[in-house]
Amino acid sequence: MEKQVLIYDTTLRDGTQAEGVSVSVEDKLRIAEKLADFGVHYIEGGWPGSNPKDMTFFKEVKKLNLKNTKITAFGSTRRSSLKVEEDPQIQDLIKAETPVITIFGKSWDLHVTQALKTTLEKNLEMIYDSISYLKKYVDEVIFDAEHFFDGFKENPDYAIEVLKVAQQGGADFLILCDTNGGSLPTDIEKAFKAVKEAGITAKLGIHAHNDSDTAVWNSIVAVLHGAIQVHGTINGIGERCGNANLCSIIPNLSLKLGYETVPRENIKRLKEISNFVSDILNMPVPKNMPYVGDSAFAHKGGVHASAVLRNPRSYEHILPEEVGNRRKVLVSDLAGKSNIIYKAKEIGIEIDEKDERLTKLVQEIKELENQGYHFEAAEASLELLIRKHLGTLPKYFDLDAYRVLIARRYTDK
Template structure:
């Protein structure tokens, strides 16, 4: 990877050839396109401020290039390039992205080309057509005219002192249709001065062995360093990227968490650890330990729920549920973990379930700071309780707050902070009302005191939550810190229709941590009460022991 040894003092850096800037930890360059291609994902919309925050995180992670957006496409990207000039990035180079000129414009009068220059980045990536189908059907021009667009655009940008990367859009499809013309587009780009040629699997339909063979063929034709840009429409983007790098391709492009148009782009959260931990290429160095942090940061900024099953960085990536697995991992993590979780900033987790048996129970109890050996008299009882409750529909994998309360209650080390005497929830809808009104009444006992309160809410569970807090906050002021973060309902016996048993999972949190609780009943309000009450009890339990990660 090209690494600059000095802090940038000017947003537009002097042009440097790849061979002259090879102060690299690895022979590979990491090119992130989260802020451009990733932003084209369904349900993702970054503001200019969001993009600056993500760019800073990517720089801290250690990527080489950050594709910031298409300055000729929208005002938001123009604003990003204006703002990012004031941000002192320590490592990464910000890149502007756009297309070759339009056939009807000269380069000097093409708005897209001029917008790329106005972004004032030292490096510019432009894309052009390498598939005859797109040249004739999409652009409606001749094959020779397309070569002219590629050459004119790159030559002009190079004359303005910019480093130029050329994205050969739909290259693999183009090569399979007409290899001579596809290669001719690349040669024209190189002749015009492009310093990287990126081979794009834009439709995401190429297989790994095709990528291997085509990349080898291109490398025999061109001397300029190559890149790979893969989409995930066949679930092959990561495999295709790794395969290309194995053939000698130097630059890999992708996005954090694999977000992108349609089925997404090549996922850097898989590619980067595969390169560093499997192929022994130190692409991030110590920055690899921040990979999970960056993955979750981008998901949060994009307002996406992190994929818990994502390799390397997902919550479930190093989670163990089966008792045999847990028992083995406690002896030697290598028995069921292909890398150390800490190497990518993740952690080992033991899930509580009826599959885990005694080993899972003891591992989770240890995580909670509960001293419990295998021969403890209560262990068989606790295993039996756990299996019975999971058979009844309870699930503790996402509700470990409820599980800790269950264990401590069975061991006799937890005394409930309050007792429910009764609750009532009313939902009323009158003609002409804009929406139904919800009101909850709760009666609880704390010590010798009985508190009877009522509250309204946006829905029945919200009203019940408000009423419970209102009743208890005078006794326990710290409950004012607690917020209900997530509420999920799962129907367990769908064939029974509205008589079905439901499981309610609630995630609560304060300014320090988050915890999950669960309730199960044929009555959704009863299930919700169980989960809400456990959430309160768990918060109060935390006063009696040092904070630790319940997960």
């Protein structure tokens, strides 16, 4: 049996913290429905205490049929000066009435003393109190150990102690967070090994940010070292350089490493999900984004195109259909005969490689490109050109005669 990795989507919380993103409750509901249909296991809906919009979302989302997907509300541990039952932020989490609550707590001593301005001991109490209290109200409490990897580097004993206390408090998952996104895969591996050696038995997860451009691989390394829950966002959107990109993590784990993530048959909807979120959030997907970008399977060079047409494996790591993408053969001055044959086939015209008309067509394209034409971005013009050369372009007009009129006012200079 394939090993299951739980996909925890935070597009609606961490993702919306990206610069330039603004979503309505309606938008969030539509995305939640789509993600549930896709088969992610958790959807982090927002921070109920932080704004009224998120509270409305939690009320409305209950009316949707989200199948097996669990909605989670996100917040923090109690404040140091308040008892847990008196902390309004904790109460708001309960009011969201979700089956799962995720809270973050500090695991880097620097943050405890400088940001929270409290003692290391008190921070542990805050974590324990908050988790054990919330456990009474929901099925699952997920604990995000914020800045875990930075904390582990500077004060490993304390970072591990935070996890132990969260485990004692009854957390169902301990998520090691690379909040600043500065860690590399080697750091992740080292920390996960140490956590296991320290006797932590709770289920583990990873929450990585992409500031070092390694969030996807950091997440996978975590899985290879025992994480069974992966946090990320669609298209990797998120604060600063974004979160770990689920559109890469899911196919990497499922298609290449033999893990079960979302249901296998849904992976071919990956591009559709990516486009859907991109449209609603108005965040275009970069063309060269792996797996889901428009150019992820585009072939421009003549040699590449001819090889791919003979055997796709020659220049493609997977078949584009597996993730719902499509192969594109581009026609430009770099194109060879194969690109044109492929294009002609797309519009329903079979042409032989040895056909002389093909040589002339390639020549004309190269000449026109040299004059400044750009066929890559003008598929219809290319089609007309192909049809003209192959004789399938109907003659719509005949030139019969013409008349030229020239007029001039005598006041014109």
